[in-house]
Amino acid sequence: MKTVATFCAAILAVATVIPTQASATFELPNFSQCAKVATQSNTNDREVYRFFSDFYYEIEDKREYAITAVREWAETYAPGCLGSTTPVALEEIQCDNFVGGAPVCRIESDTGDYVISKDYVDSTNVVLSKHDEQNWPQIHASKDMDMLWIAKPELCYSELLESGGDSQAYYLDAYNYRYFGDYRYVLARTTRDLVQNIAAQPGQCMYDTVGVEAYKMACSETSKGTKVCASRHTNGGFFVFVSDDNHGMHVIFNRWD
Numbered sequence: 377m378k379t380v381a382t383f384c385a386a387i388l389a390v391a392t393v394i395p396t397q398a399s400a401t402f403e404l405p406n407f408s409q410c411a412k413v414a415t416q417s418n419t420n421d422r423e424v425y426r427f428f429s430d431f432y433y434e435i436e437d438k439r440e441y442a443i444t445a446v447r448e449w450a451e452t453y454a455p456g457c458l459g460s461t462t463p464v465a466l467e468e469i470q471c472d473n474f475v476g477g478a479p480v481c482r483i484e485s486d487t488g489d490y491v492i493s494k495d496y497v498d499s500t501n502v503v504l505s506k507h508d509e510q511n512w513p514q515i516h517a518s519k520d521m522d523m524l525w526i527a528k529p530e531l532c533y534s535e536l537l538e539s540g541g542d543s544q545a546y547y548l549d550a551y552n553y554r555y556f557g558d559y560r561y562v563l564a565r566t567t568r569d570l571v572q573n574i575a576a577q578p579g580q581c582m583y584d585t586v587g588v589e590a591y592k593m594a595c596s597e598t599s600k601g602t603k604v605c606a607s608r609h610t611n612g613g614f615f616v617f618v619s620d621d622n623h624g625m626h627v628i629f630n631r632w633d
Contacts, residue, residue, distance in 0.1 A: 404443065404463070404464040406486050410450055417545075423504040425449055425452075427499065439466050441479075442481035462485070468484070475496065478493070479494050490502060491626075493618075496633050498542060499541065501545055505621075507602065508601035509621065510554070510601070522590045525586070526586055526607070526615070527567040527570065529567075529611070531582040532571050532583065535581045546628075547620075549624060550624065563625075564593075604617070613629055
């Protein structure tokens with residue numbers, strides 16, 4: 377009995393020394409400092425940055441991938457903020473699998489949230505979303521079977537991607553839609569605005585819509601109000617939506633592989 381007790385005590389001692397993955401913490405660059413010193417973005421949205429992220433395939437826990445992506449972004453686009461960090465525990469990071477193989481993760485910081493959106497190929501978009509304290513429409517279960525009329529991205533595929541990359545980001549003003557009957561209606565409308573604006577330019581793409589049931593638009597939200605949504609039910613590629621302050625909407629179009 378003494379031998380068994382000694383063995384069990386040894387196991388407990390080892391367990392207290394080796395931290396579990398859930399309790400791991402990482403240093404996160406502070407949003408407030410990084411937003412101040414960040415250089416110009418490389419997308420059509422001044423608060424969305426895209427870069428090659430082959431490290432995604434080397435990290436099993438997608439929350440750790442999100443931390444790595446923010447660090448990579450800061451080293452490239454905001455090196456002046458690397459000295460200002462806050463510890464973040466893994467359990468504080470949320471990742472959604474709205475589209476298989478393209479997780480969208482959310483990390484809350486001091487004055488804004490980092491939204492890390494993996495595209496369907498080899499790149500990552502980091503969105504700087506200031507804490508959203510605006511009043512947006514609610515999502516109502518009673519509207520789940522309503523049709524969202526979303527712009528068909530396959531008819532404007534090359535123009536949406538613009539540079540021929542894996543994704544492209546845009547910023548849309550959604551202030552006039554703040555009284556819509558459901559938040560998902562706002563998302564659909566921003567896709568129509570985006571593609572109609574592109575199609576209106578001489579020699580550009582065609583514009584049409586496709587009906588997608590509202591329940592097929594998946595959404596989540598941070599404690600500070602940043603809303604993140606996506607739907608995989610479009611051809612050619614899919615849209616990711618991230619709300620911002622002043623009723624702004626970051627819209628990222630990602631091509632299918």
